[in-house]
Amino acid sequence: MASADQASSNLVLDPVDSSDSNELNPNPYCLKSGDNPGSILVTELLIGRINYPSWSRVMVIALTAKNKIEFINGVIGKPEANSPLYKAWTLANTMVLSWIYNSVNKNIKSSVMYNETTRQNNLLVSDYFTNFKTLTDELMNCDPLPECSCGAMRILTEKFEKDCVMKFLMGLNENYAAIRTQVLMAEPMPDLNKVYSMVLHEEMQKNISSSSSSEIEAAALYSNVSAKPNSGNRYGNRKERPICSHCGI
Template sequence: MQSPAGDGHFPHEGVSSQHAYDEDNPFYLHHSDNPDTVLVSQPLTGENYEVWHRAMIIALAAKNKLGFVDGFIPKPTSPKSLVVSWGRCNNMVLSWLLNSLHKTLSSIVVFANNAVHVWTELKIRFSQSNAPRLYQIQMQIINCKQLQCSISVYYTQLKSLWDEYNSYVILPTYDCGAMRQVKEIYEQQRLLEFLMGLNESYTAIRSQILLMEPSPSIPRAYALLVQEERQREVHVSLPSESISAI
């Protein structure tokens, strides 16, 4: 039974341990779920809380266990079978949280008995105002240059910064003329940031992209630059005799 909001949560009322074999039930544990499972690639160190938090939300939601950390599925008082099922899932989530922390932070989890309390404690301890991090990200975007990197590596570095920035600043999703214009301006700014960081050897192709009407999307600009890069690689790899013949 999905929540009215369609957010993947399940209301506590009506959730029964009798349906623990139903994959849509939050009390369901897959045979591959075990306390040793590591849900995220980068453990929480304290400095990377926002990225870690986002990764954990995605992982827990995928396993239908987000309600055990955000308080949407509180500990029941009855029946006994439901209390037991909740405890089993809560302990599993606690283990996943423990596995996602740097060893220096493990004491936050190892003596805890409620995943919600751990989740809240981590947020209080490590969550910071967005403004300083947004400033840092914006400075990293400004200073992100291609240098010795390939177009692919440079674009990947820049896009990771854009994605993190977008996790803090989320544009409204409603569709109207003004909102579409805002999104177009936003995409235009991202395109300019991408082009500005290119090496000077790409001045010609950069000028061609800037003169295009309408402005190309970032994926289109990326494709044109990669094509240019590959053509250069082919040219360099050709024997001098072949180049002379051309």
């Protein structure tokens, strides 16, 4: 994925200036005078799985027309806080989030509003799982699976559980890439609680390994210091007397 600095190395940094954008190389960070966080870009509001495909298509078209599609397709990522692009990114990204939020039915807005908490970031695995499970349960309450007495209900439930596992894995930090791959290759795929236990165990192993490495490094440092002559000993730094090669004295 391209970084924000790489993707925008040739772009100006003023985010609210319609004159800084040209027709051949429009600046995605630029906010036009008509851009408003209260605007609704699409007439069809997202109400859940039932209309997501059609809603997603018109939303992509609308954001492309606004020259903001790169904020959601991964081309423009979040820059470092000390980057000259950080302020421009924050303004433009917030505008995009507002447009998406305004295009979602009120019953599921809370899940969209707190979407960032479904990523681990600096959280412990247990805290990340708690946040993830809370939002998943809230989404299920707002948009429950249809009631059905036939076998299709079991298929829908299994698909929902599999989607939850996938989203949980994708929200983990990159240092859990190995356990993520292990779960994705498992057949059948374990359920969410089992995956949580596996990731929690991996976190414990990482902590133990890190602690052991620190102890070994400390012991090695102590050993090196202890092996050095004591500078307080008057004989510690005494040099051997030179011996004459002729008489041996």
